[in-house]
Amino acid sequence: MNQVIEVMKSHRSIRSYIDKEISEEIIKELIAVAQSAPTSINGQQLSVIVIKDKDRRSEIAKLAGRQPWIAQAPVFFLFVGDFYKAKIAADKLDxxxxxxxxVEATTVAAVDVGLAMQNVITAAESLDLGIVPIGGIRNDPAELIKLLKLPKYTYPFAGLVIGYPADTSNLKPRMDQQAFRHDEEYNKDKLxxxxxxxxxxxxxxxxxxGREQEVNWSVNTMKLYQKVYCPKVYPTMLAQGFKNER
Structure with missing residues:
Protein backbone atom coordinates (compact mmCIF):
# COMPACT_ATOMS: atom_id res chain seq x y z
CA MET A 1 0.00 0.00 0.00
CA ASN A 2 1.07 3.62 -0.39
CA GLN A 3 2.58 5.81 2.31
CA VAL A 4 -0.57 7.84 2.99
CA ILE A 5 -2.57 4.69 3.74
CA GLU A 6 0.16 3.36 6.03
CA VAL A 7 0.24 6.67 7.95
CA MET A 8 -3.52 6.52 8.44
CA LYS A 9 -3.49 2.89 9.56
CA SER A 10 -0.76 3.54 12.13
CA HIS A 11 -2.66 6.37 13.84
CA ARG A 12 -2.44 6.63 17.61
CA SER A 13 -3.28 9.38 20.11
CA ILE A 14 -0.26 11.07 21.71
CA ARG A 15 -0.49 12.61 25.18
CA SER A 16 3.16 13.46 25.85
CA TYR A 17 5.14 16.06 23.90
CA ILE A 18 8.66 17.47 23.80
CA ASP A 19 9.35 21.20 24.12
CA LYS A 20 9.72 22.01 20.43
CA GLU A 21 7.87 24.62 18.43
CA ILE A 22 6.03 23.87 15.19
CA SER A 23 7.03 26.20 12.38
CA GLU A 24 4.53 28.64 10.94
CA GLU A 25 5.17 27.03 7.55
CA ILE A 26 3.87 23.69 8.84
CA ILE A 27 0.90 25.34 10.56
CA LYS A 28 -0.06 27.06 7.30
CA GLU A 29 0.09 23.71 5.49
CA LEU A 30 -2.12 22.08 8.14
CA ILE A 31 -4.64 24.89 7.81
CA ALA A 32 -4.51 24.51 4.03
CA VAL A 33 -5.36 20.80 4.19
CA ALA A 34 -8.17 21.53 6.66
CA GLN A 35 -9.62 24.11 4.31
CA SER A 36 -9.26 21.71 1.38
CA ALA A 37 -11.69 19.22 2.94
CA PRO A 38 -15.16 19.04 1.37
CA THR A 39 -18.00 21.00 2.93
CA SER A 40 -21.73 20.54 2.43
CA ILE A 41 -23.04 22.65 -0.49
CA ASN A 42 -19.68 24.48 -0.41
CA GLY A 43 -21.14 26.36 2.56
CA GLN A 44 -17.71 26.35 4.22
CA GLN A 45 -19.44 26.33 7.60
CA LEU A 46 -16.36 25.82 9.71
CA SER A 47 -13.34 27.75 10.92
CA VAL A 48 -10.18 26.80 12.78
CA ILE A 49 -8.74 28.86 15.62
CA VAL A 50 -4.98 28.31 15.98
CA ILE A 51 -3.91 28.72 19.60
CA LYS A 52 -0.20 28.98 20.39
CA ASP A 53 -0.28 31.21 23.47
CA LYS A 54 0.66 29.03 26.46
CA ASP A 55 -1.57 30.83 28.98
CA ARG A 56 -4.56 30.47 26.70
CA ARG A 57 -3.78 26.79 26.10
CA SER A 58 -3.47 26.28 29.85
CA GLU A 59 -6.90 27.82 30.36
CA ILE A 60 -8.37 25.59 27.65
CA ALA A 61 -6.73 22.57 29.30
CA LYS A 62 -8.63 23.38 32.53
CA LEU A 63 -11.93 23.94 30.75
CA ALA A 64 -11.52 20.65 28.87
CA GLY A 65 -11.38 18.62 32.07
CA ARG A 66 -7.77 19.26 33.07
CA GLN A 67 -6.03 17.62 30.11
CA PRO A 68 -2.38 18.72 30.54
CA TRP A 69 -1.28 17.77 27.01
CA ILE A 70 -3.27 20.75 25.68
CA ALA A 71 -0.90 23.06 27.55
CA GLN A 72 2.17 20.90 26.94
CA ALA A 73 2.03 20.70 23.14
CA PRO A 74 2.94 23.88 21.24
CA VAL A 75 -0.23 24.22 19.15
CA PHE A 76 -3.94 23.65 19.66
CA PHE A 77 -6.48 23.79 16.83
CA LEU A 78 -10.08 24.50 17.74
CA PHE A 79 -12.54 23.39 15.06
CA VAL A 80 -15.58 25.64 15.02
CA GLY A 81 -18.90 25.00 13.32
CA ASP A 82 -19.36 28.40 11.71
CA PHE A 83 -22.63 29.73 10.28
CA TYR A 84 -21.67 33.30 11.18
CA LYS A 85 -20.25 33.64 7.67
CA ALA A 86 -23.62 32.52 6.28
CA LYS A 87 -25.31 35.11 8.53
CA ILE A 88 -23.18 37.78 6.88
CA ALA A 89 -24.36 36.53 3.48
CA ALA A 90 -27.98 36.55 4.72
CA ASP A 91 -27.67 40.14 5.95
CA LYS A 92 -26.00 41.17 2.71
CA LEU A 93 -29.01 39.86 0.77
CA ASP A 94 -31.52 41.06 3.38
CA VAL A 103 -30.73 19.65 13.47
CA GLU A 104 -29.40 19.61 9.89
CA ALA A 105 -27.16 22.60 10.65
CA THR A 106 -25.62 20.81 13.63
CA THR A 107 -25.18 17.62 11.59
CA VAL A 108 -23.59 19.47 8.67
CA ALA A 109 -21.20 21.36 10.92
CA ALA A 110 -20.18 18.22 12.83
CA VAL A 111 -19.54 16.25 9.64
CA ASP A 112 -17.58 19.06 8.01
CA VAL A 113 -15.48 19.55 11.14
CA GLY A 114 -14.73 15.82 11.19
CA LEU A 115 -13.63 15.82 7.56
CA ALA A 116 -11.34 18.81 8.08
CA MET A 117 -9.88 17.40 11.29
CA GLN A 118 -9.06 14.09 9.65
CA ASN A 119 -7.21 15.91 6.90
CA VAL A 120 -5.12 17.67 9.54
CA ILE A 121 -4.51 14.44 11.46
CA THR A 122 -3.24 12.62 8.38
CA ALA A 123 -1.05 15.52 7.29
CA ALA A 124 0.37 16.07 10.78
CA GLU A 125 1.21 12.40 11.29
CA SER A 126 2.86 12.27 7.86
CA LEU A 127 5.20 15.01 9.16
CA ASP A 128 6.05 12.94 12.28
CA LEU A 129 3.88 15.13 14.49
CA GLY A 130 1.68 13.64 17.19
CA ILE A 131 -1.97 14.55 17.75
CA VAL A 132 -4.84 13.86 20.09
CA PRO A 133 -8.43 14.97 19.38
CA ILE A 134 -10.17 16.72 22.27
CA GLY A 135 -13.91 16.37 22.73
CA GLY A 136 -13.55 17.76 26.24
CA ILE A 137 -13.73 21.30 24.87
CA ARG A 138 -17.50 20.76 25.12
CA ASN A 139 -17.26 20.30 28.93
CA ASP A 140 -17.65 24.03 29.56
CA PRO A 141 -18.50 25.53 26.19
CA ALA A 142 -19.86 28.83 27.53
CA GLU A 143 -16.49 29.71 29.08
CA LEU A 144 -14.63 28.61 25.95
CA ILE A 145 -16.95 30.70 23.78
CA LYS A 146 -16.22 33.69 26.02
CA LEU A 147 -12.46 33.03 26.08
CA LEU A 148 -12.17 32.82 22.30
CA LYS A 149 -14.83 35.44 21.51
CA LEU A 150 -16.94 33.16 19.34
CA PRO A 151 -19.86 35.07 17.79
CA LYS A 152 -23.45 33.84 17.55
CA TYR A 153 -24.02 31.09 14.95
CA THR A 154 -20.67 29.49 15.76
CA TYR A 155 -19.97 26.55 18.06
CA PRO A 156 -16.79 24.79 19.28
CA PHE A 157 -17.18 21.18 18.15
CA ALA A 158 -13.74 19.65 18.72
CA GLY A 159 -10.11 20.45 19.37
CA LEU A 160 -6.82 18.95 18.23
CA VAL A 161 -3.53 18.91 20.14
CA ILE A 162 -0.52 19.00 17.81
CA GLY A 163 3.14 18.62 18.73
CA TYR A 164 6.29 16.53 18.51
CA PRO A 165 5.82 13.28 20.48
CA ALA A 166 7.91 12.56 23.55
CA ASP A 167 7.18 8.89 22.92
CA THR A 168 4.88 6.78 20.80
CA SER A 169 1.88 5.27 22.49
CA ASN A 170 0.77 1.69 21.91
CA LEU A 171 -1.42 1.12 18.88
CA LYS A 172 -4.92 0.60 20.29
CA PRO A 173 -6.69 -2.47 18.88
CA ARG A 174 -9.91 -1.99 16.94
CA MET A 175 -12.90 -4.30 16.67
CA ASP A 176 -12.71 -7.02 14.07
CA GLN A 177 -13.50 -5.58 10.65
CA GLN A 178 -16.60 -7.77 10.52
CA ALA A 179 -18.07 -5.52 13.24
CA PHE A 180 -17.26 -2.45 11.17
CA ARG A 181 -17.96 -3.42 7.57
CA HIS A 182 -21.47 -4.33 6.50
CA ASP A 183 -22.09 -5.44 2.91
CA GLU A 184 -25.30 -4.20 1.30
CA GLU A 185 -27.22 -4.05 4.58
CA TYR A 186 -26.59 -3.89 8.34
CA ASN A 187 -25.79 -7.34 9.71
CA LYS A 188 -26.52 -7.77 13.44
CA ASP A 189 -25.93 -11.52 13.66
CA LYS A 190 -22.27 -11.65 14.69
CA LEU A 191 -22.01 -8.40 16.62
CA GLY A 210 -1.51 0.08 33.11
CA ARG A 211 -5.16 1.06 32.72
CA GLU A 212 -6.76 -2.21 33.79
CA GLN A 213 -9.28 -0.27 35.94
CA GLU A 214 -11.12 0.49 32.69
CA VAL A 215 -11.78 -3.30 32.42
CA ASN A 216 -12.76 -3.52 28.73
CA TRP A 217 -14.55 -1.66 25.94
CA SER A 218 -18.10 -2.44 27.08
CA VAL A 219 -17.53 -1.43 30.69
CA ASN A 220 -15.60 1.73 29.90
CA THR A 221 -17.98 2.88 27.17
CA MET A 222 -21.04 2.40 29.32
CA LYS A 223 -19.48 4.35 32.20
CA LEU A 224 -19.93 7.35 29.92
CA TYR A 225 -23.01 6.39 27.92
CA GLN A 226 -25.22 5.93 30.97
CA LYS A 227 -25.36 9.70 31.24
CA VAL A 228 -25.14 12.84 29.15
CA TYR A 229 -21.48 13.54 29.82
CA CYS A 230 -21.43 17.02 28.25
CA PRO A 231 -24.75 18.40 29.57
CA LYS A 232 -23.88 22.03 28.83
CA VAL A 233 -23.83 21.51 25.06
CA TYR A 234 -27.57 21.85 24.38
CA PRO A 235 -28.19 25.10 26.31
CA THR A 236 -25.06 26.73 24.91
CA MET A 237 -25.99 25.70 21.37
CA LEU A 238 -29.36 27.40 21.88
CA ALA A 239 -27.61 30.52 23.14
CA GLN A 240 -25.36 30.49 20.05
CA GLY A 241 -28.36 30.37 17.72
CA PHE A 242 -28.48 26.63 17.01
CA LYS A 243 -32.10 25.86 17.89
CA ASN A 244 -32.11 22.17 16.82
CA GLU A 245 -35.90 22.31 16.79
CA ARG A 246 -36.75 20.83 13.39
Whole structure:
Protein backbone atom coordinates (compact mmCIF):
# COMPACT_ATOMS: atom_id res chain seq x y z
CA MET A 1 0.00 0.00 0.00
CA ASN A 2 1.07 3.62 -0.39
CA GLN A 3 2.58 5.81 2.31
CA VAL A 4 -0.57 7.84 2.99
CA ILE A 5 -2.57 4.69 3.74
CA GLU A 6 0.16 3.36 6.03
CA VAL A 7 0.24 6.67 7.95
CA MET A 8 -3.52 6.52 8.44
CA LYS A 9 -3.49 2.89 9.56
CA SER A 10 -0.76 3.54 12.13
CA HIS A 11 -2.66 6.37 13.84
CA ARG A 12 -2.44 6.63 17.61
CA SER A 13 -3.28 9.38 20.11
CA ILE A 14 -0.26 11.07 21.71
CA ARG A 15 -0.49 12.61 25.18
CA SER A 16 3.16 13.46 25.85
CA TYR A 17 5.14 16.06 23.90
CA ILE A 18 8.66 17.47 23.80
CA ASP A 19 9.35 21.20 24.12
CA LYS A 20 9.72 22.01 20.43
CA GLU A 21 7.87 24.62 18.43
CA ILE A 22 6.03 23.87 15.19
CA SER A 23 7.03 26.20 12.38
CA GLU A 24 4.53 28.64 10.94
CA GLU A 25 5.17 27.03 7.55
CA ILE A 26 3.87 23.69 8.84
CA ILE A 27 0.90 25.34 10.56
CA LYS A 28 -0.06 27.06 7.30
CA GLU A 29 0.09 23.71 5.49
CA LEU A 30 -2.12 22.08 8.14
CA ILE A 31 -4.64 24.89 7.81
CA ALA A 32 -4.51 24.51 4.03
CA VAL A 33 -5.36 20.80 4.19
CA ALA A 34 -8.17 21.53 6.66
CA GLN A 35 -9.62 24.11 4.31
CA SER A 36 -9.26 21.71 1.38
CA ALA A 37 -11.69 19.22 2.94
CA PRO A 38 -15.16 19.04 1.37
CA THR A 39 -18.00 21.00 2.93
CA SER A 40 -21.73 20.54 2.43
CA ILE A 41 -23.04 22.65 -0.49
CA ASN A 42 -19.68 24.48 -0.41
CA GLY A 43 -21.14 26.36 2.56
CA GLN A 44 -17.71 26.35 4.22
CA GLN A 45 -19.44 26.33 7.60
CA LEU A 46 -16.36 25.82 9.71
CA SER A 47 -13.34 27.75 10.92
CA VAL A 48 -10.18 26.80 12.78
CA ILE A 49 -8.74 28.86 15.62
CA VAL A 50 -4.98 28.31 15.98
CA ILE A 51 -3.91 28.72 19.60
CA LYS A 52 -0.20 28.98 20.39
CA ASP A 53 -0.28 31.21 23.47
CA LYS A 54 0.66 29.03 26.46
CA ASP A 55 -1.57 30.83 28.98
CA ARG A 56 -4.56 30.47 26.70
CA ARG A 57 -3.78 26.79 26.10
CA SER A 58 -3.47 26.28 29.85
CA GLU A 59 -6.90 27.82 30.36
CA ILE A 60 -8.37 25.59 27.65
CA ALA A 61 -6.73 22.57 29.30
CA LYS A 62 -8.63 23.38 32.53
CA LEU A 63 -11.93 23.94 30.75
CA ALA A 64 -11.52 20.65 28.87
CA GLY A 65 -11.38 18.62 32.07
CA ARG A 66 -7.77 19.26 33.07
CA GLN A 67 -6.03 17.62 30.11
CA PRO A 68 -2.38 18.72 30.54
CA TRP A 69 -1.28 17.77 27.01
CA ILE A 70 -3.27 20.75 25.68
CA ALA A 71 -0.90 23.06 27.55
CA GLN A 72 2.17 20.90 26.94
CA ALA A 73 2.03 20.70 23.14
CA PRO A 74 2.94 23.88 21.24
CA VAL A 75 -0.23 24.22 19.15
CA PHE A 76 -3.94 23.65 19.66
CA PHE A 77 -6.48 23.79 16.83
CA LEU A 78 -10.08 24.50 17.74
CA PHE A 79 -12.54 23.39 15.06
CA VAL A 80 -15.58 25.64 15.02
CA GLY A 81 -18.90 25.00 13.32
CA ASP A 82 -19.36 28.40 11.71
CA PHE A 83 -22.63 29.73 10.28
CA TYR A 84 -21.67 33.30 11.18
CA LYS A 85 -20.25 33.64 7.67
CA ALA A 86 -23.62 32.52 6.28
CA LYS A 87 -25.31 35.11 8.53
CA ILE A 88 -23.18 37.78 6.88
CA ALA A 89 -24.36 36.53 3.48
CA ALA A 90 -27.98 36.55 4.72
CA ASP A 91 -27.67 40.14 5.95
CA LYS A 92 -26.00 41.17 2.71
CA LEU A 93 -29.01 39.86 0.77
CA ASP A 94 -31.52 41.06 3.38
CA UNK A 95 -32.66 37.48 3.94
CA UNK A 96 -33.26 35.30 7.00
CA UNK A 97 -30.84 32.59 8.14
CA UNK A 98 -33.13 29.61 8.74
CA UNK A 99 -30.80 26.59 8.59
CA UNK A 100 -29.57 27.10 12.17
CA UNK A 101 -33.08 26.38 13.45
CA UNK A 102 -32.63 22.75 12.39
CA VAL A 103 -30.73 19.65 13.47
CA GLU A 104 -29.40 19.61 9.89
CA ALA A 105 -27.16 22.60 10.65
CA THR A 106 -25.62 20.81 13.63
CA THR A 107 -25.18 17.62 11.59
CA VAL A 108 -23.59 19.47 8.67
CA ALA A 109 -21.20 21.36 10.92
CA ALA A 110 -20.18 18.22 12.83
CA VAL A 111 -19.54 16.25 9.64
CA ASP A 112 -17.58 19.06 8.01
CA VAL A 113 -15.48 19.55 11.14
CA GLY A 114 -14.73 15.82 11.19
CA LEU A 115 -13.63 15.82 7.56
CA ALA A 116 -11.34 18.81 8.08
CA MET A 117 -9.88 17.40 11.29
CA GLN A 118 -9.06 14.09 9.65
CA ASN A 119 -7.21 15.91 6.90
CA VAL A 120 -5.12 17.67 9.54
CA ILE A 121 -4.51 14.44 11.46
CA THR A 122 -3.24 12.62 8.38
CA ALA A 123 -1.05 15.52 7.29
CA ALA A 124 0.37 16.07 10.78
CA GLU A 125 1.21 12.40 11.29
CA SER A 126 2.86 12.27 7.86
CA LEU A 127 5.20 15.01 9.16
CA ASP A 128 6.05 12.94 12.28
CA LEU A 129 3.88 15.13 14.49
CA GLY A 130 1.68 13.64 17.19
CA ILE A 131 -1.97 14.55 17.75
CA VAL A 132 -4.84 13.86 20.09
CA PRO A 133 -8.43 14.97 19.38
CA ILE A 134 -10.17 16.72 22.27
CA GLY A 135 -13.91 16.37 22.73
CA GLY A 136 -13.55 17.76 26.24
CA ILE A 137 -13.73 21.30 24.87
CA ARG A 138 -17.50 20.76 25.12
CA ASN A 139 -17.26 20.30 28.93
CA ASP A 140 -17.65 24.03 29.56
CA PRO A 141 -18.50 25.53 26.19
CA ALA A 142 -19.86 28.83 27.53
CA GLU A 143 -16.49 29.71 29.08
CA LEU A 144 -14.63 28.61 25.95
CA ILE A 145 -16.95 30.70 23.78
CA LYS A 146 -16.22 33.69 26.02
CA LEU A 147 -12.46 33.03 26.08
CA LEU A 148 -12.17 32.82 22.30
CA LYS A 149 -14.83 35.44 21.51
CA LEU A 150 -16.94 33.16 19.34
CA PRO A 151 -19.86 35.07 17.79
CA LYS A 152 -23.45 33.84 17.55
CA TYR A 153 -24.02 31.09 14.95
CA THR A 154 -20.67 29.49 15.76
CA TYR A 155 -19.97 26.55 18.06
CA PRO A 156 -16.79 24.79 19.28
CA PHE A 157 -17.18 21.18 18.15
CA ALA A 158 -13.74 19.65 18.72
CA GLY A 159 -10.11 20.45 19.37
CA LEU A 160 -6.82 18.95 18.23
CA VAL A 161 -3.53 18.91 20.14
CA ILE A 162 -0.52 19.00 17.81
CA GLY A 163 3.14 18.62 18.73
CA TYR A 164 6.29 16.53 18.51
CA PRO A 165 5.82 13.28 20.48
CA ALA A 166 7.91 12.56 23.55
CA ASP A 167 7.18 8.89 22.92
CA THR A 168 4.88 6.78 20.80
CA SER A 169 1.88 5.27 22.49
CA ASN A 170 0.77 1.69 21.91
CA LEU A 171 -1.42 1.12 18.88
CA LYS A 172 -4.92 0.60 20.29
CA PRO A 173 -6.69 -2.47 18.88
CA ARG A 174 -9.91 -1.99 16.94
CA MET A 175 -12.90 -4.30 16.67
CA ASP A 176 -12.71 -7.02 14.07
CA GLN A 177 -13.50 -5.58 10.65
CA GLN A 178 -16.60 -7.77 10.52
CA ALA A 179 -18.07 -5.52 13.24
CA PHE A 180 -17.26 -2.45 11.17
CA ARG A 181 -17.96 -3.42 7.57
CA HIS A 182 -21.47 -4.33 6.50
CA ASP A 183 -22.09 -5.44 2.91
CA GLU A 184 -25.30 -4.20 1.30
CA GLU A 185 -27.22 -4.05 4.58
CA TYR A 186 -26.59 -3.89 8.34
CA ASN A 187 -25.79 -7.34 9.71
CA LYS A 188 -26.52 -7.77 13.44
CA ASP A 189 -25.93 -11.52 13.66
CA LYS A 190 -22.27 -11.65 14.69
CA LEU A 191 -22.01 -8.40 16.62
CA UNK A 192 -22.50 -9.75 20.16
CA UNK A 193 -19.83 -12.39 19.60
CA UNK A 194 -17.45 -9.90 18.02
CA UNK A 195 -17.90 -7.42 20.86
CA UNK A 196 -17.20 -10.18 23.41
CA UNK A 197 -14.04 -11.02 21.48
CA UNK A 198 -13.03 -7.34 21.42
CA UNK A 199 -13.66 -6.94 25.16
CA UNK A 200 -11.20 -9.73 25.82
CA UNK A 201 -8.63 -8.14 23.50
CA UNK A 202 -9.09 -4.71 25.10
CA UNK A 203 -8.76 -6.19 28.58
CA UNK A 204 -5.29 -7.48 27.68
CA UNK A 205 -4.35 -4.18 26.03
CA UNK A 206 -5.48 -2.14 29.05
CA UNK A 207 -3.41 -4.32 31.39
CA UNK A 208 -0.35 -3.81 29.16
CA UNK A 209 -0.63 -0.02 29.39
CA GLY A 210 -1.51 0.08 33.11
CA ARG A 211 -5.16 1.06 32.72
CA GLU A 212 -6.76 -2.21 33.79
CA GLN A 213 -9.28 -0.27 35.94
CA GLU A 214 -11.12 0.49 32.69
CA VAL A 215 -11.78 -3.30 32.42
CA ASN A 216 -12.76 -3.52 28.73
CA TRP A 217 -14.55 -1.66 25.94
CA SER A 218 -18.10 -2.44 27.08
CA VAL A 219 -17.53 -1.43 30.69
CA ASN A 220 -15.60 1.73 29.90
CA THR A 221 -17.98 2.88 27.17
CA MET A 222 -21.04 2.40 29.32
CA LYS A 223 -19.48 4.35 32.20
CA LEU A 224 -19.93 7.35 29.92
CA TYR A 225 -23.01 6.39 27.92
CA GLN A 226 -25.22 5.93 30.97
CA LYS A 227 -25.36 9.70 31.24
CA VAL A 228 -25.14 12.84 29.15
CA TYR A 229 -21.48 13.54 29.82
CA CYS A 230 -21.43 17.02 28.25
CA PRO A 231 -24.75 18.40 29.57
CA LYS A 232 -23.88 22.03 28.83
CA VAL A 233 -23.83 21.51 25.06
CA TYR A 234 -27.57 21.85 24.38
CA PRO A 235 -28.19 25.10 26.31
CA THR A 236 -25.06 26.73 24.91
CA MET A 237 -25.99 25.70 21.37
CA LEU A 238 -29.36 27.40 21.88
CA ALA A 239 -27.61 30.52 23.14
CA GLN A 240 -25.36 30.49 20.05
CA GLY A 241 -28.36 30.37 17.72
CA PHE A 242 -28.48 26.63 17.01
CA LYS A 243 -32.10 25.86 17.89
CA ASN A 244 -32.11 22.17 16.82
CA GLU A 245 -35.90 22.31 16.79
CA ARG A 246 -36.75 20.83 13.39
Missing amino acids: QELVITDS AQLIEQYDQEMSLYLKEI
